[in-house]
Amino acid sequence: MSVYNLWDKEMNEAKLKTSLSSDWVFHSPVATPRSSSPPSRAGETIFNNYIDIIHSESNLSTEAKQTEPLDRPFDFFDDEEFAFGINLLNNNVACVGDNITKLIQMAQEPWPDNVKLFQPYEVEQILLPDNASCLAVQAFLKMCNLPFEVEMRWNAEFMSPSGRVPFIKCGAFVVSELEPIVQFAANKGVSLCGRLSTEEKAEMRAYMSLITNVLVNAELYISWLDNDTYNAVTKIRNSSVYPWPLGWLQTRAKRNTVAKRLKALHWHDKTLEQVLSDVEQCCNSLSQRLGDKDYFFGNTPTELDALVFGHVFTIITTRLPCRRLAEVMRRHEGLVAHAKRVDERHFKRP
Amino acid sequence: MGTVHAKADNVDSMGGGIFEFEEPIELDDEPIPKPTIKLNGVRVEISRTKTLEPKTHCVFFCDTAAIHIINPSSRFGSTGATMELVLVNNAIFQVFHFVRRALDSMGCFRDIGVYIDVSSGPGSTPEGLEVTFQVKELSRIVGGINTTVSENEGNLVLGVKMPNVLGRGEKLQAEYSMGYRSSSNFSLTATKPYPHKPLVPVLSASLYQQNHEYPWSGYRLLDRGILLDLAFKSSPVTRHNLQWEGMVRDTSVLSKTTSFKVRESSGPQMKSILRHIVTVDHRDEPIFPTKGSWVQFTSELAGLGGGVANLKTELHAQTNHSLFESVVLQVTGSLGVLHDMFGTEIPDHFFLGGATTLRGFTQRGVGPTSDGQYTGGTMYWASGVHVYTPLPFQPGKNGLGSLFRSHMFLNAGCLALPEEKGIPALESLRAVRRRRATGRRTACSSASEPTSCNILK
Numbered sequence: 001m002s003v004y005n006l007w008d009k010e011m012n013e014a015k016l017k018t019s020l021s022s023d024w025v026f027h028s029p030v031a032t033p034r035s036s037s038p039p040s041r042a043g044e045t046i047f048n049n050y051i052d053i054i055h056s057e058s059n060l061s062t063e064a065k066q067t068e069p070l071d072r073p074f075d076f077f078d079d080e081e082f083a084f085g086i087n088l089l090n091n092n093v094a095c096v097g098d099n100i101t102k103l104i105q106m107a108q109e110p111w112p113d114n115v116k117l118f119q120p121y122e123v124e125q126i127l128l129p130d131n132a133s134c135l136a137v138q139a140f141l142k143m144c145n146l147p148f149e150v151e152m153r154w155n156a157e158f159m160s161p162s163g164r165v166p167f168i169k170c171g172a173f174v175v176s177e178l179e180p181i182v183q184f185a186a187n188k189g190v191s192l193c194g195r196l197s198t199e200e201k202a203e204m205r206a207y208m209s210l211i212t213n214v215l216v217n218a219e220l221y222i223s224w225l226d227n228d229t230y231n232a233v234t235k236i237r238n239s240s241v242y243p244w245p246l247g248w249l250q251t252r253a254k255r256n257t258v259a260k261r262l263k264a265l266h267w268h269d270k271t272l273e274q275v276l277s278d279v280e281q282c283c284n285s286l287s288q289r290l291g292d293k294d295y296f297f298g299n300t301p302t303e304l305d306a307l308v309f310g311h312v313f314t315i316i317t318t319r320l321p322c323r324r325l326a327e328v329m330r331r332h333e334g335l336v337a338h339a340k341r342v343d344e345r346h347f348k349r350p
Numbered sequence: 351m352g353t354v355h356a357k358a359d360n361v362d363s364m365g366g367g368i369f370e371f372e373e374p375i376e377l378d379d380e381p382i383p384k385p386t387i388k389l390n391g392v393r394v395e396i397s398r399t400k401t402l403e404p405k406t407h408c409v410f411f412c413d414t415a416a417i418h419i420i421n422p423s424s425r426f427g428s429t430g431a432t433m434e435l436v437l438v439n440n441a442i443f444q445v446f447h448f449v450r451r452a453l454d455s456m457g458c459f460r461d462i463g464v465y466i467d468v469s470s471g472p473g474s475t476p477e478g479l480e481v482t483f484q485v486k487e488l489s490r491i492v493g494g495i496n497t498t499v500s501e502n503e504g505n506l507v508l509g510v511k512m513p514n515v516l517g518r519g520e521k522l523q524a525e526y527s528m529g530y531r532s533s534s535n536f537s538l539t540a541t542k543p544y545p546h547k548p549l550v551p552v553l554s555a556s557l558y559q560q561n562h563e564y565p566w567s568g569y570r571l572l573d574r575g576i577l578l579d580l581a582f583k584s585s586p587v588t589r590h591n592l593q594w595e596g597m598v599r600d601t602s603v604l605s606k607t608t609s610f611k612v613r614e615s616s617g618p619q620m621k622s623i624l625r626h627i628v629t630v631d632h633r634d635e636p637i638f639p640t641k642g643s644w645v646q647f648t649s650e651l652a653g654l655g656g657g658v659a660n661l662k663t664e665l666h667a668q669t670n671h672s673l674f675e676s677v678v679l680q681v682t683g684s685l686g687v688l689h690d691m692f693g694t695e696i697p698d699h700f701f702l703g704g705a706t707t708l709r710g711f712t713q714r715g716v717g718p719t720s721d722g723q724y725t726g727g728t729m730y731w732a733s734g735v736h737v738y739t740p741l742p743f744q745p746g747k748n749g750l751g752s753l754f755r756s757h758m759f760l761n762a763g764c765l766a767l768p769e770e771k772g773i774p775a776l777e778s779l780r781a782v783r784r785r786r787a788t789g790r791r792t793a794c795s796s797a798s799e800p801t802s803c804n805i806l807k
Contacts, residue, residue: 094606094613155617161606169610243657246598246620 093184094161094174111188112171115148117141118156119166124240125154127233128318129219134166136178136310141168142346143301144190154241178310179208182303192302200297204304207289207296214282215311217267218325221275224258225268228321272324279328287334294341301342308335309342456545457521458514459485488513503529503563519543533561549582566714568608568723569616571697572600591627596620596656601697609721615695620656625649633670638738638755640678643669652698659691660698673737680736688728699726702765708732710761717765725767732763 119134120126126134141148148168153159160167160176167176168184175184185191193201223234238254239247262268267275286308295301296308315329316336330336453462465482492511497504505527512522521541528534539556560573575597583589600618629646633639646666653659664686671679686700701724703711714724738755745751 094603094608153614155614158602158617159613161603174610174613242618243620243655246618246657249598250618 093180109171109188111146111185111190113147115141115146115168115170116151117148117166117168118151118153118159120156121152121154121241125237127237128223128314128320129216130157130165131318132215132219132311132314133164133178134310135314136307137166137168137181139309139342139346140178140182140185140192140303140306143192143306143342144185146185146190178303178307192300193297195300196297196302204297204302207286207304208307210282210285211307211311213265214278215315217262217265218275218279219311219315220258220262221267221270221272222320222322222325224255225262226272226322230255232321272322276324276328279325283329283332283335287332290334290338292334295338301346305338305342309339312336312339313343453485456519456543457488458519459487461486498527503531503533505529505535519545529561531563533563535560549584551580551582554579554581563604564714565604566712566724567696567701567726568604568612569696570602570604572602574598574600587631589629589631591625591629593623593625593627595623595625597623599697601695609723609725611720611725612696612723615697619658619693619695621652621658622655623650623652624654625651633668638678639670639680640672640676641670643667653691658693658695658698660694661689661691662698663687676740678738680738681734682736683733684731686730690728696725699728699767700730700765701726702730702732702763708761708763709734709759711763716763718767727765727767729768730763730765732761734759734761736760 117134117137120130122131138148138150156165156167157163159174161174162176162180164177167174168181170184173184175181182191193204196204222229224230235251238251241247242250259268270278290296293299295305297304312329312335316326316339318326320326450462450464453459461484463484465484467482490512492513494507494509494511496507496509498507499505506529507525507527509523509525511524514520515522520543521539523539523541524537525539526534526536535558537556537558537560539554541552541554543552544550556577556579558573558575558577560571562571562573564571575595577593577595580592581589598618598620601616603613603616625648627646627648629644631642631644633642633644644667646664648662648664648666650660650662650664652662664684666682666684668680668682671681673679688694688698688700690698701714702708702717703715703724704713708716714726717727717730718725736757736759738757740747741751741754741756
């Protein structure tokens with residue numbers, strides 16, 4: 001049983017709740033500062049949802065706990081999407097403090113100016129897969145015109161609630177990785193895919209998971225399992241922030257973790273050729289979807305564009321001993337042009 | 351227990367006229383010193399000693415500071431030794447107590463018995479007494495299961511000890527403990543005493559892994575490291591420890607509500623620490639002392655290798671005074687200063703509050719906080735006045751009841767984290783003084799509460 005099923009039960013009530021929560025949003029700026037006055041029902045349930053998200057140690061623990069009906073904190077178009085969002089936030093959001101007023105305000109407040117994006121050191125530390133995801137998040141935030149500052153920390157991956165970079169600190173909230181950040185921004189009313197139909201959204205999500213399953217794994221494979229790259233680049237960069245012999249221990253431990261992950265996904269036994277042909281296929285389908293358009297879905301960017309840009313740009317600009325991944329990528333001129341377009345329009349603007 | 355011979359069989363064959371061995375033992379140490387004991391001005395001469403049990407050797411030999419045991423081959427069962435003591439002054443029980451303590455502290459024996467007789471037979475002196483120490487040696491492997499309650503949680507400790515591995519008091523000790531918060535610790539320690547060397551050094555090396563959760567501060571620690579320790583005594587009451595500790599510390603975020611400040615200090619770090627601890631102990635008992643004072647001074651230098659460099663100094667002192675019969679007044683005080691060079695994170699900080707540091711305050715509950723989580727400080731002072739009395743109506747006066755005391759206390763302390771960094775020490779000291787005042791106020795507010803009365807073991 002999944003979280004999805006829990007939400008499913010309330011499908012017939014969805015209309016009522018949507019109206020309630022929008023009603024609440026309207027009144028919230030007035031009602032919330034007074035903590036003594038009882039919060040509205042919608043506010044209470046939103047708070048409960050947040051508390052559940054925040055206090056849950058993992059995905060699993062929430063399944064058993066939620067017995068009473070819960071309202072949906074975010075405006076999603078269908079329950080499947082809602083469940084998807086909750087699932088993501090479960091793992092990747094952390095928040096300080098239990099104060100109901102503060103929490104609800106934080107959830108509904110507009111995007112603050114002092115948002116910081118934390119990532120590893122770009123020059124000497126960051127690795128190919130991390131760099132791609134950091135760039136993707138940066139691209140997404142720039143596409144949304146959300147202000148943020150990049151802050152580099154050696155221990156960014158240990159600070160992150162999910163253990164992966166990058167993460168943003170937005171008020172009391174800490175949110176990591178692209179998709180939770182997208183959901184988090186959507187909660188604040190900032191979304192790139194509002195005009196898409198449900199089918200298009202499903203398609204977009206499918207492409208995004210294609211990238212996570214193929215490009216990310218290929219990057220991990222090249223970085224950690226390809227011996228030339230591992231010895232010449234990964235080992236040195238990953239241990240650069242630690243004193244000897246801690247760097248060696250950490251690098252070894254991380255390599256084992258990555259190998260375990262790839263083994264579970266049946267990528268560990270692949271040869272480099274197989275990995276590259278998988279990448280080739282993935283790029284083919286992305287190129288086909290992109291076609292001659294500026295962006296994947298019409299004339300404005302979506303988070304899929306941010307993700308594709310992050311990976312394509314990182315792969316073609318990073319110099320590695322194993323040049324073949326970049327060569328495969330370069331053959332897809334559509335994708336390279338797309339990456340250049342995003343770079344020009346969103347990163348090089350004053 | 352083995353047979354006790356009250357007399358040496360062959361006085362003439364004694365090595366150096368002092369010792370006799372049933373079988374010659376090759377001692378590669380320095381020549382055996384002159385067996386005279388000085389105990390608080392009482393001089394005791396040992397005219398001869400003799401070991402019992404032909405198969406085993408338990409040789410006591412003495413120098414002016416203490417009595418030591420070298421036990422090269424004995425294993426299992428009981429052994430004993432007889433010595434004839436010629437007492438210059440009549441303080442024989444002091445001597446026995448002293449020798450028993452020395453035997454006890456070796457940790458190799460149990461059932462230490464002392465038998466006293468008038469010296470007789472050939473070679474006896476008219477004023478001499480014959481004293482036999484009979485001991486039972488511990489078996490080769492000793493195991494144990496016990497439970498402990500520390501500041502964090504209750505633990506179940508499984509321990510295995512090999513006392514006297516090589517026959518000279520060497521010890522090998524392994525411990526594994528499980529806490530109810532799913533933390534598990536282990537340690538492996540090897541100890542080698544040098545009882546006959548000047549300053550009585552004890553060398554030990556340990557390997558450990560410790561897992562701690564600090565919900566008050568929102569982080570979890572996983573320490574793995576090596577600790578080398580050289581302990582020696584520069585006087586009977588002054589004990590020094592020279593230590594080197596190399597460790598890898600993995601700090602991780604405990605929960606999703608952890609403050610961002612604590613989150614910032616997570617990640618693995620390596621630390622190499624040189625430490626010197628000097629302890630002067632004039633108390634009569636370590637637990638529930640009735641008189642005397644105790645001072646411990648710890649200096650720590652971290653940063654010779656590793657990613658953390660700091661200087662840490664701590665002073666703890668305690669003095670005890672019997673007000674009237676079995677009512678003891680104890681005054682305690684402590685100070686600590688941490689100077690950060692680089693890489694010092696929250697787990698390095700001092701924390702104050704809780705039963706072991708500042709009783710009466712919540713765990714770590716003194717000092718700076720960040721979003722409700724205690725982040726510790728770099729300077730502190732703490733003090734306390736304690737009164738220990740026997741339990742009211744004295745139940746089980748001479749039995750179990752004597753292990754308990756009622757305890758009244760008054761504690762005060764202050765922990766500060768001066769924000770200004772890199773400014774002269776004087777300036778930061780002034781900052782501490784200012785904070786001291788606030789610290790005193792918090793202390794006063796807690797002191798004005800009704801004095802809590804705890805019963806503690």
